[in-house]
């Protein structure tokens with residue numbers, strides 16, 4: 001399936017999603033994202049906490065249901081043990097395996113948080129599942145790239161200071177620090193981003209026949225890239241200059 005810029009302008013910033021393309025296999029009862037990458041946040045980092053801090057709790061909707069097995073869909077509606085000791089997902093009145101549903105008010109993306117607290121436990125583990133955007137909103141300009149090795153994620157920050165998961169295409173995940181496919185995906189995205197001064201945020205890939213800049217790719221594959229850092233557009237341009 002090919003994508004163009006027109007396909008990727010899917011978000012209406014005043015209302016949330018104008019469209020969301022689902023991949024459905026009715027025969028085996030599977031529905032999920034066709035294009036957006038699924039992102040799982042298991043390890044907390046300052047960036048993950050910044051993003052979690054703006055999430056707004058909401059009723060489960062059909063997009064939340066795409067993150068769980070079909071049989072688990074009813075659990076999206078069950079309250080946390082903190083809200084109801086008798087909840088079907090409470091364990092012995094103190095443990096909990098609930099799921100809570102949120103949306104990101106900046107980009108409209110659905111989020112499911114999975115709670116784990118052992119019986120009598122004092123610590124809570126939360127795992128967040130969401131979709132990466134396919135591109136930022138019309139008019140958004142990326143001012144910096146965040147390589148977040150604590151959470152294992154890649155983020156961007158706009159000139160307005162808004163943090164977003166780096167736009168990512170389903171099946172084309174990013175990585176740094178070695179000579180595999182993930183670093184090539186990231187280098188291609190950065191190549192296009194740098195060339196447009198942060199304005200071309202969509203995940204289309206490079207124009208047909210254009211190779212990724214070898215200096216960007218060499219850096220993304222190097223140990224220098226393999227640590228937590230927030231790089232401005234000027235710093236990214238300096239990497240490209242070598």
Ligand SMILES: [Zn+2]
Pocket residue numbers: 079080081082096097098099115
């Ligand atoms: Zn809970």
